[in-house]
Amino acid sequence: MNIKLINIGFGNIVSANRVIAMVSPESAPIKRVMQEARDRGQLVDATYGRRTRAVIIMDSGHVILSAVQPDTMSHRFDEEDKS
Structure with missing residues (x-):
């Protein structure tokens, strides 16, 4: 398995293979997802x-x-993906 890393800003990097979605934070459902994740730690x-x-x-x-x-x-x- 080839591991790809993506810079998400300020030197922080995540594994591209494990990302499900990248979304804007403005909608109410995404705000709920954020709050639920905060509650779960x-x-x-x-x-x-x-x-x-x-x-x-x-x-x-x-x-x-x-x-x-x-x-x-x-x-x-x-x-x-191109490299």
Whole structure:
């Protein structure tokens, strides 16, 4: 299995193989997902105090908050696939 790592901002990296979805944090259902992950102890805040611009949902149930736009990260996924 080839492990691909994606930079999600500020030097934080996640395994691209384990990402289920990258979504915007504005909708009520995503806010609920974030709160439920916080209650379970599976929320990782990688924003360094900045505004949350993307929510990354992992196959392990962890939810990661990032200050990088989902579009930017999707381009990084595409660049990884080309290399």
